[in-house]
Amino acid sequence: xxxDRSRLLATLRAAAERLPDVGEKxxxxxxxxxxxxAIFALVWKAGRIGVKLPEPKRFDALAAxxxxxxxxxxxxxxxxxxxxxxxxxxxxxxxxxxxxxxxAMAAAGxxxxxxxxxxxxxxPTPTVTRKTxxxxxxxxxxxxxxxxxxxxxxxx
Numbered sequence: 001x002x003x004d005r006s007r008l009l010a011t012l013r014a015a016a017e018r019l020p021d022v023g024e025k026x027x028x029x030x031x032x033x034x035x036x037x038a039i040f041a042l043v044w045k046a047g048r049i050g051v052k053l054p055e056p057k058r059f060d061a062l063a064a065x066x067x068x069x070x071x072x073x074x075x076x077x078x079x080x081x082x083x084x085x086x087x088x089x090x091x092x093x094x095x096x097x098x099x100x101x102x103x104a105m106a107a108a109g110x111x112x113x114x115x116x117x118x119x120x121x122x123x124p125t126p127t128v129t130r131k132t133x134x135x136x137x138x139x140x141x142x143x144x145x146x147x148x149x150x151x152x153x154x155x156x
Contacts, residue, residue: 054079069083
């Protein structure tokens, strides 16, 4: 069976055409829709449309529909993601309400999985041993003695 991903992408675009600030780019090797830099829908390589629904009640509502299934990338199920039933991904009018919800959740920042930048590591605290402390004290004493000698030489 040949998968017509171009038909699915056309359906996805048609269902999202009234949503504000939608961008499109490739992600995970497939076409994806974004709002404010957050992904909310895609056409998966296997020929299904996936939506991200981080709100548990809405996720469960879509998951309960016949034909919906978790989106898996290899053996791992992707958190908050469902592949919509084939009966929905074939019809932009049926898909539009789910996209609208996924879009709103992404726009609100729900389910954000972006990594926070790593904090810079603090500089290591130098360890002061008795030897280094003694060396520093001796060096300071020597410097002070040299300065005192120079001052007394100038007075003479």
